[in-house]
Amino acid sequence: MxxxxxxxxxxxxxxxxxxxxxxxxxxxxxxxxxxxSSSSVRVASSKPIRLQPMMKNVNEGKGLFAPAVVVTRNIIGKKRFNQFRGKAIALHSQVITEFCKSIGADAKQRQGLIRLAKKNGERLGFLA
Structure with missing residues (x-):
């Protein structure tokens, strides 16, 4: 050869x-x-390996507020930051719920508004 x-x-x-x-x-x-050639290689048949899906923000690092969010997360730590973020999201959902009660919107419309708030948060960089 x-x-x-x-x-x-x-x-x-x-x-x-x-x-x-x-x-x-x-x-x-x-x-x-x-x-x-008469010899061949056989591969044991087993289940194909499947990658675990990752929940990742497609707009990570993008958006107007993303740099501030990343700096804050680095300063206070990831665990504390996620706790703070969870409380902020819960408060925002409560505000949306109260708004829907005051205008007489049903649960389906309320859920749509919460989804819209999440999408806007991703675009603005709050979920970076």
Whole structure:
């Protein structure tokens, strides 16, 4: 086998793509992948590995108030900051609930207003 240097810097081996394989290495790969050899590698069949979904703000670091939120979180600590944020969100939800009671809005409209407040908070950077 001839040692060849590919564009990705690997010498004579399999790189990250087929463009890194050259000369005799490529011929050997094609020969082994077409079934010309009698030995084959079997992979144990198991459940496919599934990544855990991450709840992440798509607007993280963006928004008018995001820098102030990040600085405050770094100063007072993440745990205390999350407690403070939770209390602020609960108070804001209570204000929305009282407003809905005063204008006679039903629970569905109230829930819609709370969702709208969350989306606006994300856009403005309060949830960064």
């Amino acid at each position: 001839a040692a060849s240097i590919c564009a990705c810097g690997l010498k004579g081996g399999l790189g990250t793509s087929l463009s890194c394989i050259g000369g005799d290495d490529y011929a050997m790969l094609v020969k082994s992948s077409t079934g010309a």
